[in-house]
Amino acid sequence: MPLAPAAEGRLRAALPSSVSLPEGRWDAYALLSGGEPRRLVPGVTDLRSLAERTPSGLLGHVAVRIPYATRQGNLTVRSWLRAPHAEAVELRLASGGLTVRGRVYGTQFVPGADAELRARPGGGAGGEDGGGVRRVHVTAERTEFAFTVPYEGLVPGVWDLWLRPAGDAGPVVRLARLLDDVADKNPVFTFPRARVRTPQGPVEAGPYYTRDNDLSLTVSPLDADA
Known part of the structure; x- marks a missing residue:
């Protein structure tokens, strides 16, 4: 320049x-x-x-x-x-899970849209029958969406959040928070962690923003007496 x-x-x-x-x-x-x-x-x-x-x-x-x-x-x-983009606008925390509200850009919702949680390689997460993917239903109106992730269905590890606005046939879009003036969300946006009992034992779970401002979840095992 x-x-x-x-x-x-x-x-x-x-x-x-x-x-x-x-x-x-x-x-x-x-x-x-x-x-x-x-x-x-x-x-x-x-x-x-x-x-x-x-x-x-x-x-x-x-x-x-x-x-x-x-x-x-x-x-x-x-x-x-x-391209496209899924903006995480609001995170609502409850004792048993996380509700995400957001907005998509550059794509549209169709029937069959859902959110996808993917176990990060090397993050320790597996899933039922060894699978590292969970899907949850998405409610959408025009470009706005919402979904809830129940913590009890997640095994310990790191889970990255994705959106499928057009279902299996469309793009897979990483959820992130980009549309503000904070370059690094991780040390600025911190969230409490919830203690939940799962079939694998008690865990502590909560959301966080990665170094790239993408939205992820961590699930950590606790002692059985916790």
Whole structure:
């Protein structure tokens, strides 16, 4: 991106929304004539427009870019490009499970839509007969949806949440929370864990956001006397 004068002693570079930025973390540098690339540090940022915007999804995808300061104080941009996208708008916690309410972009619901919980490889989760997939019914109206995950049906491990808005014949969409101004949800959005008795014994379960702001569940075994 070219640098252009913006004010006395300042230069400005703009990344147009029309330029595709693949999903990932992008470190920001400045390269002046005849010099070496220099890492940029963030100044005052106003991210209110990120939290207030509502994508239309008409392009079939959702593009999100959030600038943030790294642990070293440098400027980095976190980019997501999801096609389609399932936004986790609200999580409601109960003693025996989790209700997720959200909205889809770039796709539509059809009869037979459901949510899917997948045991993460190496996460320790298996399932009935060794299967690592659970499905729950989804209620949908236009682009909004809701479903409830009962914890008692999950064995210990890590479970990733997906949505099938068009059933088996359509796309499988990872649930995530992207449409705000928080680049890393994990240390900011924390949720209480519920203790539940299952056929495999007592467990402690609860949701969390991953490093990529995707929605997952952890289920941990407890002592039988817990």
